[in-house]
Every structure is written in structure tokens, then in C-alpha cells.
Amino acid sequence: MSTETPLYLRVAERLRARIESGELPPGARLPSVSEISREYGGSNSVATSAYRLLVDEGLVVSRHGAGHYVRSHDTHELLVRRHRVKSKDSPFAQGAAEQGSVGTWRHESTTEQASEEVAARLSIEPDAPVMHTSYVYLADDQPVQVAESWEPLAVTGQSLVALPEVGPYAGVGVAARMRVLGIDVGEPVERVRARMASRTEAQALGMTPPGPVMVIERTYYDQTTGRPVETADIVMRGDRWVAVYGQAPDAG
Incomplete structure (x- = not known):
């Protein structure tokens, strides 16, 4: 039996x-998959597996369409997510701007019937009409x-x-839009967990190969009636985000 590594x-x-x-210093671009294959022999899967291991170890970052780079510890790698219930603008855009990035997003909205899971989260009947919006959020493209x-x-229908x-009122965030209807949503309820990205999520997030993601199930409630007014599934790149909850008191 062969014991070769x-x-x-x-x-x-x-x-x-x-x-x-x-x-290879922080920020340096690493050889491409094809370059690795030519240098060491073997198929492209050899280089892909090697890079997957180095990404999992935190030594390397993968950038969709741009290759692999040595992870830099001297730059702001992480985007900090904080609650911004009272924001008049997009919470994502505002948060990205405060961290020196330009936040943009793509979106698509369709009217559909609520699935059983969505209906349960919104306290409505299955097949009740809902507005379903899909988003892809970008920081510096x-x-x-x-x-x-x-x-x-x-x-919201009328x-x-x-x-x-x-x-x-496009793009101002759920809380600001609901205030137009006289609804105060307060802080959302969030369930946070970590898992590996699905292939579809990894493709949308430019993760090659798929890596860990932070998954947030968020629901906003009308603070007066207790009625759910929005629910969302948010999937964030695990190598780009850290979530911060609460706020320290002012020192002064």
C-alpha cells in the first residue's frame, strides 16, 4: 500500500x-490553478484542493474571477454588521460607507404565494400573497x-x-419603509448560525471553492400589535463579516 503524501x-x-x-507577502497574488498544474503536474483539481485547504486555514483568500491572494492582516478585511433601525438610508450602504467601502446591491421583486415556512414566520395563511425580493449586496463591487x-x-400592498x-422610498431599509405606514418595528428578532455555503450561494457570493457563511433568519414585528411585517434569510460571507450586537455606553 502506498503511503506517499x-x-x-x-x-x-x-x-x-x-x-x-x-x-509571498500579505496581499500577494498566488499562482493560478493552471500555473500550479504546470509546475507540479497533475490535474487542476490538485491546485483547487490545495487552495481550498489554505483558504480553510485562513492563510489565503479567494476572489471570484481574480484568483487567490495571501490574506492580509494589515487591512480592514471584515465588514462589521450593526443594527440601524432608525436609519433613514440603506443600513447596508451606510454601514459600508462608514468602513470606507461603497455599498451597492442588485435586486428582483416578485409577487407570490407564501410557502408554509414563510407563512408561519409571518403569521399568515399559506398561499397568502407576499412580496418576495432577492438581493445581492456588494462592497466595492x-x-x-x-x-x-x-x-x-x-x-404593504395598498x-x-x-x-x-x-x-x-426605495432602498431605505425595512424600518424606514414601515415608518411610512405608521409602523414602528423596533429591533428585529434574529437567529444566527454558521454553515458551509451551498453551491448556489457560493456562486452568488464569488466563493471559489465554497466556504463558511453566517446565516441570519431575521423577522421584524410591529411593536404595537406584535404582528410580523417582514422576514428574511440573510447569508453573509464568513470571511468578510463580523456581527456586533449591543452598544457600549458613552465614556463622557
């Missing part, structure tokens, strides 16, 4: 040594977050805020 592990070890020695949002049309990204 698999080629992808040997490739990973050689790249790791070059990184740890400083030969790089995808960092995707989301699926549902709002009961019984709440108003100018029915389409979240169309009209005079």
Missing part, C-alpha cells in the same frame, strides 16, 4: 512555506451578502412601499 497536500505545504517565510425577503401584501426597491 497526496500531491495536493504537498502543493499546499510548499505554498504555505512560501507564505510563512515572507516570500465585490459580492459579500445575499438575502431573500418576504413581506405580507396585506400590510401603499407606495409595496415594492421595496421602487418608488420614493
Whole structure:
């Protein structure tokens, strides 16, 4: 029985040594998959497996369409997510701007019937009409977050805020849009967990290969009636985000 170390592990070890020695400094672009294959032999899967291991170890970051880079610890790698219930603008755009990035997003809204799961989260009947909006959020044109949002049309359907990204209140966030209807949503309820990205999520987020993501199930409630007015599934790149809850008191 052969006990030879698999080629992808040997490739990973050689790249790791070059990184740890400083030969490949933070921010340096690493050889492409095809370059690795030519240098070490084997198929492209050898290089892909080696890079997957180094990404999992935190030594390397993968940038969709741009290759692999040595992770830099001297730059702001993480985007901090904080609650911004009272924000008049997009909480995502505002938060990105405060961290030196430009936040943009793509979106698509459709009217559909609530699934049993969505209906349970919104306390409505299955098949009741909802506005479903899909989002891809970008920081400096790089995808960092995707989301699926549902709002009961019984709440928003007769108003100018029915389409979240169309009209005079487009893009201002759930809390600000609900205030137009006289609804105070307060702090949302969030369930947070971590898992590996699905293939579809990884493709949308530019994660090659798929990596860990932070998943948030969020629901906003009318603080007067207790009625859910929006629920969403938010998937964030685990290598780009840290979530911060609460606020320290002012020192003065």
C-alpha cells in the first residue's frame, strides 16, 4: 500500500512555506490553478484542493474571477454588521460607507404565494400573497451578502412601499419603509448560525471553492400589535463579516 503524501497536500505545504517565510507577502497574488498544474503536474483539481485547504486555514483568500491572494492582516478585511433601525438610508450602504467601502446591491421583486415556512414566520395563511425580493449586496463591487425577503401584501400592498426597491422610498431599509405606514418595528428578532455555503450561494457570493457563511433568519414585528411585517434569510460571507450586537455606553 502506498503511503506517499497526496500531491495536493504537498502543493499546499510548499505554498504555505512560501507564505510563512515572507516570500509571498500579505496581499500577494498566488499562482493560478493552471500555473500550479504546470509546475507540479497533475490535474487542476490538485491546485483547487490545495487552495481550498489554505483558504480553510485562513492563510489565503479567494476572489471570484481574480484568483487567490495571501490574506492580509494589515487591512480592514471584515465588514462589521450593526443594527440601524432608525436609519433613514440603506443600513447596508451606510454601514459600508462608514468602513470606507461603497455599498451597492442588485435586486428582483416578485409577487407570490407564501410557502408554509414563510407563512408561519409571518403569521399568515399559506398561499397568502407576499412580496418576495432577492438581493445581492456588494462592497466595492465585490459580492459579500445575499438575502431573500418576504413581506405580507396585506400590510404593504395598498401603499407606495409595496415594492421595496421602487418608488420614493426605495432602498431605505425595512424600518424606514414601515415608518411610512405608521409602523414602528423596533429591533428585529434574529437567529444566527454558521454553515458551509451551498453551491448556489457560493456562486452568488464569488466563493471559489465554497466556504463558511453566517446565516441570519431575521423577522421584524410591529411593536404595537406584535404582528410580523417582514422576514428574511440573510447569508453573509464568513470571511468578510463580523456581527456586533449591543452598544457600549458613552465614556463622557
